[in-house]
Amino acid sequence: MEQYLELNYREMKDLVRQKLSIHVDIMDLLNKQIEKEAHSSSAYLAMASWCDHNALSNSADFFYEQAAEERDHMMKIFRYINDNGGTAYSPEVGGVNHDFKSLEEIFETALDQEISISKSIHNLVGKCRKVNDYTTEYFLQWFIGEQMEEEQTMRRALELFDLMGTEGLGLKLLDERIPQIRNKNAE
Amino acid sequence: MKVLHQSQFFISYQCDKQRCFFIKFPHKTIQLGFCQLLAFRQQVKEIDLEAHFNGQNTHGMEMLMLCNREHFFVFNTLESIDLKEFLTGTFAMLELNSLLTTSSV
DSSP, rough: OGGGOOOOGGGSSHHHHHHEEEEEEEHHHHHHHHHHHHHHHHHHHHHHHHHTTTOHHHHHHHHHHHHHHHHHHHHHHHHHHHHTOOOOOOOOOOOOOOOOHHHHHHHHHHHHHHHHHHHHEEEEEEEHTTOOOOOHHHHHHHHHHHHHHHHHHHHHHHHHHHHHHHSHHHHHHHHHHHHHHHHHHHH | EEEEEOSSSEEEETTTTTTTEEESSSSSSEEEEEHHHHHHHHHHHHHOOOOHHSSSSSTOOOEETTTTTTTTEEEEHHHHHHHHHHHHHHHHHHHHHHHHHHHHO
16 A cells, blocks of 8 residues: 555645535534524523513513524524535534523523624634635625624613513513514514 | 555545545554545544543543444544544645645646
8 A cells, every 4th residue: 555655745636625615624613603503592492481481472472583593593504514515513402591580681691692692603704714714704794794683682672671671561561562673673 | 545644543545536535543444435534523523531531431432433334443542542633633634735725726
């Protein structure tokens, strides 16, 4: 076998590039992003469950929708990796918190979660630039816009607490206003 | 066939003609497609070396199945450490080759 061995890398085909359109390190980071989106989706489900149990049906619907949206984000990345020759790994989700003190705490947690996802996407874009993975950078542009909208939605919800209070009738009226915070963004 | 990287126990090769990779283990050599190489890398990344030293992995063994369960390997602690270095080195060489190919365009 030794007689066939050559150490001249210049003459070697770039098999990795032939098989994979994205950088290997970026593929790893995208797989980590899949885990984060999956965790986020499960966290929203837990929030929806809490709202359902506390007679806050509009907020529950809002978080059910959020959970579905996060899963859509996850699937978008999942398909992107596989479509470009990489291997996407189905994520394991653990450590989902089901205990909350109030609806306000839930929305604050949701905002923190969205900020964390935004930071993660920004880090990914930064890494793409470092390794010249322009394909993934282009792909991630949609997520940057999406995250901006998600953060705005959660912030708007928290502003409602300042306006209407966190207890009694105020809370009930606030729950009725929740479907509109998303619609306002969609317009 | 060209050598990509060699560690204490393992050697990786790239075969341009068959567009695949080979890995020489101490007792046999196996052929891998790129996806299989990626899957192997992922399995090796998930090896918890700390568990070999803090008593969690009492036997000090790692069992890996490669190429859609075609091959089964058992590695001891020394081989597991070497395997991590080996895969990092192999992918570093592949990246270096990509850079050289890109720069020559």
